[in-house]
Amino acid sequence: MTKNLILVGGGGHCKSVIDAACSAGFHILGVLDTLENIGKSILDVKIIGDDSLINEYIGSAMFVVTVGSIKKTALRIKLHNMIIDAGGRLATIVASTAHVSKYATIDEGSVILHNTCINADARIGKSCIINTFANIEHEAEIGDFSHISTGAMVNGACKIGKSVFIGSQSVLAQCVSVADYAIVSAGTFVSKNIQEKGIYAGNPMRKF
Numbered sequence: 001m002t003k004n005l006i007l008v009g010g011g012g013h014c015k016s017v018i019d020a021a022c023s024a025g026f027h028i029l030g031v032l033d034t035l036e037n038i039g040k041s042i043l044d045v046k047i048i049g050d051d052s053l054i055n056e057y058i059g060s061a062m063f064v065v066t067v068g069s070i071k072k073t074a075l076r077i078k079l080h081n082m083i084i085d086a087g088g089r090l091a092t093i094v095a096s097t098a099h100v101s102k103y104a105t106i107d108e109g110s111v112i113l114h115n116t117c118i119n120a121d122a123r124i125g126k127s128c129i130i131n132t133f134a135n136i137e138h139e140a141e142i143g144d145f146s147h148i149s150t151g152a153m154v155n156g157a158c159k160i161g162k163s164v165f166i167g168s169q170s171v172l173a174q175c176v177s178v179a180d181y182a183i184v185s186a187g188t189f190v191s192k193n194i195q196e197k198g199i200y201a202g203n204p205m206r207k208f
Helices: 012-023 051-057 074-085
Strands: 004-008 027-032 045-049 062-065 199-202 205-207
Touching: 004 012, 004 051, 012 027, 027 051, 045 051, 051 074, 062 074
Parallel strands: 004 027, 004 062, 027 045
Antiparallel strands: 199 205
16 A cells, blocks of 8 residues: 555644654655645645645545644535545554554544554544544544544543534543534533534533
8 A cells, every 4th residue: 555645735733744644654745735835845845736636646645634623624524525536545644652452443534643542442433633642432433524632531432423623631521422513622521412513611511
């Protein structure tokens, strides 16, 4: 399998993915970003074009979407689908310092950043971001396009929906579920199910 990689989307999250991908042995051919950024560099990786170049790398590289997400995942989903529709293959990136159980499942396009732990029988969906020092415990499920931020703790058998954002240092008690498109602010303790989308914060948690 080729280890050549094209990153789609610039910004701060792209820097984290560059570091993780290099640690995992990928060879990054370049970044696709907006037209005005072509020729610039992100760290030591050149922005070589915009997303119209995706077709040129089908068959010679894998792809990963490197646009971050907090409030909305629409752009990440659009770019993911653009790659799939063009016949491209999405890489799964696991940083060299991450621990992923051999009994866990990670779907295409997801990025597991440094010092994360994904425990036995956990399931990570498509194009998820599992950020630095996040912990995904046994039997937890993370829906497609969700972002588990730095230092978040997702305890055993939790069910996270699609396009969810879990903020830094949040803690989800065992077996809770989170509805699609919900946003959990940094430092929140989630002790009960979140049944509808919205912004949740605090301890005790409440909807804003």
